[in-house]
Amino acid sequence: MIDVQEERDVTIERRFEPKAQDIDDEISWAQINVDVLRSLERPRLLYWVIFFGSLALFMYGVYCEVYQYNTGLGTADLQNPQVWGLYIATFIFWIGMSHSGTLLSAILLIMHADWRKPIYRFAEAMTTFSLMTAGLFVLVHLGRLWQFYYVVAYPSERWTWPNFSSPLVWDCTAIGSYLTTSVIFLFFGMIPDLAICRDNASGYRRTFYRLLSMGWRGTDRQWSNFRVTYLTLACLLIPLAVSVHSIVATDFAVSQQPGWHTTSFPPYFVAGALYSGCAAIITLFIVLRYTFRFEHYMTIPILEKLCKLTFAISMVWTYLNLIEYASVWYGTDPVAKQALIYRATGTYAGWWWAMNLLGSVLPFTLTWKRLRTNIPIMLVVSLLLNFGMWTERFMIVTPTFAHGYYPWTWTEGWWPNWVQVGIILGSFGWFTMLFMLFCKIFPSVSMYEVKEMVYHRRKARKTLNSLRPSPDP
Amino acid sequence: MKKRSHILALFGDFHEATITLAALRESSIPGFSMRDVTLKSPIDHPECSEALGPRPVYIQVFSLLGALLGSGLGFLGIASAQANFLRQARGGFPIVPIPPDMVITYELFILGSVFFTITACFIIWRIHRVKTDLYDVQISLDKIGILVEAEPEAIRRLREIFTAHHALEISESG
Secondary structure (H helix, E strand, O other), X not given: OHHHHXXXXXXXXXXXXXXXXXXXXXXXXXXXXXHHHHOOOOOOHHHHHHHHHHHHHHHHHHHHHHHHHHHOHHHHOOEOOEOOHHHHHHHHHHHHHHHHHHHHHHHHHHOOOHHHOOOHHHHHHHHHHHHHHHHHHHHHHHOOHHXXXXXXXXXXXXXXXXXXXXXXXXXHXXXXXXXXXXXXXXXXXXXXXXXXXXXXXOHHHHHHHHHHOOOOOOEHHHHHHHHHHHHHHXXXXXXXXXXHHHHHHHHHHOOOOOOOOOOOHHHHHHHHHHHHHHHHHHHHHHHHHHHOOOOOOOOHHHHHHHHHXXXXXXXXXXXXXXXXXXXXXXXXXXXXXXXXXXXXXXXXXXXXXXXXHHHHHHHHHHHOHHHHOOHHHHHHHHHHHHHHHHHHHHHHHHHHHHOOOOHHHOOOOOOOOHHHHHHHHHHHHHHHHHHHHHHHXXXXXXXXXXXXXXXXXXXXXXXXXXXXXXXXX | OOOOEEEEEEEOOHHHHHHHHHHHHHOOOOOXXXXXEEEEOOOOOXXXXXXXXXXXXXXXXXXXXXXXXXXXXXXXXXXXXXXXXXXXXXXXXXXXXXXXXXXXXXXXXXXXXXXXHXXXXXXXXOOOOOOOOOOOHHHHOOOEEEEEEEOHHHXXXXXXXHHHOOOOEEEEEO
C-alpha cells in the first residue's frame, strides 16, 4: 500500500517537473506583434548580405540561360544519351524541397502539433518558391522557350493535343494544382496576420495590407469559417502533395531505363522529398532566427523537434533506398544490376558514396542532444543533408544515362559544363532571393497562432498549478 | 426598415467577455437580439463563441460541391478532347483510357474543391461589402470586442451592461 502511494506521489511530482518549453508563455500578445512586425522593418545586416548575394547568383544564372537560349541546348553539353543533365535532377530536387513545407504544415495542423505554429509560415513560403523554381527548369530544359505553349492542352488548328496517358502531362497538372493550392493555403493562413499589419501600417503599405487582408475583422463568424476552411484545405493538400512526387517518380518508373524501372520509386521519392524539405526547414529556421532576431519564437526545443522529425524521415528514406538496392540486386534485370554496380564503382562512385554517407549516416548526428542543440553545427549538418539529397537526384539521372542498355551509348566521365552549373546556381539564387523578399514583406512567424499557443499554454499551466498537491504542513 | 445603431465594447480578457455575453443573453432588452451580437478577437476562442449560441458553418458543403464539379468536368473535358482527336487513337488502345485519365481527374477533384472552399469562405465573410462595421485596431493586438447592432432605444441599456462588466472602452455609431 505504501509502495502504491509512493509511486503515485512520484508520478504527480514528475508531472510537475519543469520541461523545456517550446516557447516562453509569459510573453505578452502586444510583444508578439512588436517582435514580428519589427522583422518587416529592420533586419540584421546578414539579411542584405544574403539578399544581394542571391541576387548576384540569380543574375549569373540569367546570363547563362540567355547564352544557352542564343546558342542552343548543345552549348550546355546536352546530347544523347545525356539529354536531361543537371536540369531534371535539380527539377526533382526543387519539387522535393517543396514537399516538407506545406505537407508537414498540413499534417501537423491536423495532428494539433502546437510547435508548428512559429515555423510553419516560412516553411509554406519555402514550398511556394521551390515549386516556382522547379517550374523554371521545365522551361530551361525545353531549350526552345517560344514553343512552351505546345504542351498546354487547348484546341488548336494543329490538332496537337498532349498525350493525356503520359506521366509528363500528369506532372504538369499535379504541379500546377499543388502550386495553386499551396499559394492559397499560404495566403489564407496569413489573412489574420495581414490584418494586424494593416492595423499597424501607414501610407501605401496600409493600402497594400488592407487589400490583402480581405476585410478581416476577427469576428466569431470569420474565425469559425476560417478554422473549417483552413482545416479543409489542409486535408485536401495532403493527398495532393503525395500525388505530386509520386507522379514525378512515375516519370522515371514507367520508363525502361536501367535502375528506374522499380515499383518502390514513388514512396522512395516522397520520402526523399520530405527528407530534403525538413533539412531545408532547419537551414532556414537557423537563418531567420538570427536575421530577424526570432530567438523567442524559433527556440531550441522546436529545433530539437525538427531534428528528431528529420532523423525519423531519414531512416524511412534509408530503408526505401536499401529496398531499391535489394530489389535491383536480387531482381532479374542484369543491366539494372550492372547500373547499380557502376554507380558504386564507376566514374560517379565518389558521388554515390557521398550520397549514402550524407543521407543515411550523417543524420545520426541528429540523435545527440549536444549536437542538435548546437546551432552552428546544425546549420552545417542541414546544408550537408541537403547537398546529399541533391546528390541523390544527380545519382538517379546521370549514371543511368551514362551506362544504359547499349554499350556504344556509354558516356563515361560525362560532367555538366559551366552553363548548366551556372543555371543551377542561378536557381538557388532565385529561390533565396524570393524567400528573403517574402520574409521582408510578410510576417514569417504567424502572430495569431503564436498568441493562441501562448494563451493555451498559460491556461494549461494555471490548471496544472491548481492541481499541484499542497506541501505537507 | 428601422434605422439601427452599433455599439462596440472592448474587454481585457476572454473571461470578462464571456460573462458579458451571458449577461446579454439573460437580459430582455427590447430591440435587441443575440443574433446581432458579434464577438471580435485576436485569436479564435471556441469557448467564448459558444456563449453566442449555435452558429453553423456550411463550408464543407461547398468543398464537396467543388470536388464533384472539378472531377466531373475534368474527366468530361479530357474525355471529350480525346474523343475529338481521333488521330491520336492507336490500334488496340481505348480512345478514352480510364486509368490514366483518373490521375488528372483526381488532381482536378482536389483543385475544384479548393477553389470552391476558398470562394465560399470569402463570400461568407462578405468581403464584397463596401461599408465596414465598428472596429478598433486594439482587437488585432490584445483586446476582445463585443459588437452589438440594435435599435437606438436599446443602446443605453446595452451600454449599462458593458459598463457593469468592466468594459475598457465603449464606442457607438449610427
